[in-house]
Amino acid sequence: MFASSFRRFILTGLTLLAIGAAPPPSAPLVLAAASLQESLDAAADAWARAGHPRPVISFAASSALARQIEAGAPADLFVSADEEWMDALATKRLVAAGTRADLVGNRLVVVEPAGRHTAIPLNGARLARVLGGGPLAMADPDSVPAGEYGKAALEKLGAWTTIAPHVVRAENVRAALALVERGAAPFGIVYLTDAKASSRVRVAGVFPAASHPPIVYPVARLTRSTNPQAEGFRRFLLSSAGRAVFARFGFTAPRR
Structure with a gap:
């Protein structure tokens, strides 16, 4: 009986050690149009305050980012400043099916x-x-x-x-x-x-x-993404709370 209890004690301790040593969820990598810098950083901060890993965001021209993705960049989400570059990635099956959505508009x-x-x-x-x-x-x-x-x-x-x-x-x-x-x-x-x-x-x-054509910023999860946090952040951006962050910075609802 003592031996059995001792074994349970040891197993419980090992389990707790394993849980304590488990690495935290990794932060998703987001590639985003340069014009989103302040607003997307604010959205990432809001997501982090809710207890999630803060996304790592790289800002540049949508064209440059799309080419990086085509070249194999290990990113999770892409937010483009127009539909053309998202279309180009979708044609090459680099956008996860069913994850593309219009995020915001601009003037x-x-x-x-x-x-x-x-x-x-x-x-x-x-x-x-x-x-x-x-x-x-x-x-x-x-x-x-x-x-x-x-x-x-x-x-x-x-x-x-x-x-x-x-x-x-x-x-x-x-x-x-x-x-x-x-x-x-x-x-x-x-x-x-x-x-x-x-x-x-x-x-x-x-x-x-x-x-000029309507200014639409589409967001999508990328096919290569394996980070479970990426989809949650994408959904947050499209939620009423996420859209409210972008509205504070002057973005509009996407126009068609």
Whole structure:
């Protein structure tokens, strides 16, 4: 009887030691568009306060992140600033089936350094005269979503041909914003949420929503993901609590 009790004691102790030594759940890795920096960090903080491992987030242009995923980056979630790059990954079966969803929307604006007060006429020739007078900072209009939206808007308004030679192409929308903040460019085209995140620029004009394709940020879990925390965080982002975090930073409901 004593031997049996002793064995139970030893087994219980070993079990408790095993539980105590078990590593905590690993944090999911999220690759996200640069324009989501403050909002997604805030969402990750909220998720962590609920007792979950705080996601590790890497921010860059959606195009660069999509190429990293194609090259085998061991990420769990991808949040793109447009649908094109998510489509490209889905075509290659790199997006887990049934996990793609529209997260938020945004607006496109012209910014200038704080302290200036230029009135931006958002129509053809007049717009071209104002923005074509000096460097215009934009994310790369041939590959980065913010730049592609900006180019589409300028084409729609009849100003792209005149302005194009003066465009300074940045690697992502935050790099374009930084050029205006430093005074290296008198104007820039960024998202409204980027402008709200900086005290060193002001919004000089808001592009009509109809002048460019709808700005939609899709989120999805990646096929290679094996982290059980990833799906929970994805669902949190899409929940009312998650969307409320993005709304605080100026993001809108996704528009179709």
